Amino acid sequence: SQQGEEDPQALSIQEGENATMNCSYKTSINNLQWYRQNSGRGLVHLILIRSNEREKHSGRLRVTLDTSKKSSSLLITASRAADTASYFCATPRGPNEKLTFGTGTRLTIIP
Amino acid sequence: GAVVSQHPSRVICKSGTSVKIECRSLDFQATTMFWYRQFPKKSLMLMATSNEGSKATYEQGVEKDKFLINHASLTLSTLTVTSAHPEDSSFYICSASRYGYEQYFGPGTRLTVT
Numbered sequence: 225s226q227q228g229e230e231d232p233q234a235l236s237i238q239e240g241e242n243a244t245m246n247c248s249y250k251t252s253i254n255n256l257q258w259y260r261q262n263s264g265r266g267l268v269h270l271i272l273i274r275s276n277e278r279e280k281h282s283g284r285l286r287v288t289l290d291t292s293k294k295s296s297s298l299l300i301t302a303s304r305a306a307d308t309a310s311y312f313c314a315t316p317r318g319p320n321e322k323l324t325f326g327t328g329t330r331l332t333i334i335p
Numbered sequence: 336g337a338v339v340s341q342h343p344s345r346v347i348c349k350s351g352t353s354v355k356i357e358c359r360s361l362d363f364q365a366t367t368m369f370w371y372r373q374f375p376k377k378s379l380m381l382m383a384t385s386n387e388g389s390k391a392t393y394e395q396g397v398e399k400d401k402f403l404i405n406h407a408s409l410t411l412s413t414l415t416v417t418s419a420h421p422e423d424s425s426f427y428i429c430s431a432s433r434y435g436y437e438q439y440f441g442p443g444t445r446l447t448v449t
Contacts, residue, residue, distance in 0.1 A: 257437075266339075266428055267379070267440040312378060322369060323430075323438060325379045 229327050230313060236332040243300045245329040247313030248293075254316070256289055256296050257323070261310045270298075270311075303333045337363045339431050341441035348419055348448055356414045356444045358429030364409035365431030369438065370402075373426040385412050419448040 230247045237243050249256070255274045259267040273280045273289045273296065280287045286299040300307055310330045314323040338361040348354050358368055367386050371379040385391040385406035393399050401423075403415040412431075416423050424447050430438040 259440075264426070264443070264445070266341075266442040267430075269437055269439070272437065321432065321438075322381055322384050324381070327378050330376070 230311075230329045232329060233327065234330045234332070236334060237303060239303055239305055239333050239335050241303055243303050243307070243331055243333075245298045245311050245331070247296045247298070247326050249296075249313070249315050249326075250294065251315075251317070253291075257314045257316075258285075258287060258296075258298050259312045259314060259325075261312065261328075263309070267312070300331075303331075305333050305335050307331060308333045337361075337431070337433075337439040339365075339429065339439045339441040341427075341429055341444050343444060344442060345445045346447070348446070350420050350448055351418055353415055353417045354419055354446060356416075356427055356429075356446075358412045358414070358431070358441050360410045360431040360439070363431075363433055363439075365412075365433055366409065367432050368406055368412040369430045369432075370404060370412070370414050371428045371430070373428060373443075375426075379428060382414075416446065419446070421448045424448045 257272045258270040261267045271282045271287050273287050284301045289296045310328045312328045313326040340359045342357045369384050370382045372382050373379045381394050382397045383391045383393045383404050385404050387406050387409050391404035406412040426443050426445050428443045430440045432438045
């Protein structure tokens with residue numbers, strides 16, 4: 225079974241609206257991370273939330289974590305065209321903290 | 336933030352040839368580097384983890400003899416795709432970390448095997 229599944233798989237919204245993406249995972253974690261990937265590019269680390277945290281903010285980003293439901297959400301407020309990208313959640317596991325990525329959400333912001 | 340580079344950014348090679356991709360941490364010493372593979376519109380799949388000076392640890396299903404990884408220094412890891420075939424065409428991304436949870440990703444290398 226896959227660690228880290230996101231929904232929706234794709235999301236299109238109007239510029240200025242809020243975008244919410246969800247991530248579910250299966251095993252226990254000590255932190256969960258969100259990344260952004262522009263088309264054909266590498267990943268950019270957005271935010272890390274630890275297992276003892278329930279909510280975290282960074283600029284227009286708000287991340288929540290519910291360890292009882294093994295789920296996390298990423299909210300982007302007041303979306304901009306530049307937010308168009310794929311967003312992935314990732315959880316570290318094992319020594320060296322190698323990451324397992326979710327399936328990703330492709331977000332399109334319509335100007 | 337920390338910068339990781341990859342070279343080349345794009346490469347086209349003929350079937351049967353080998354291709355080397357470099358991953359460099361430019362402004363920090365990476366104790367661990369990771370190699371991922373990504374198919375179009377899909378997620379990243381970890382191929383292997385490499386620590387400087389030791390053999391890489393490959394994920395299940397990844398052929399060690401096909402994807403050779405060398406982590407010669409704290410700032411350089413290389414991935415060599417040997418005897419490449421069209422099914423090896425993909426986007427290869429490396430990342431580097433230093434003792435912590437955060438990984439810094441390279442911009443990726445698009446490999447096309449004809």
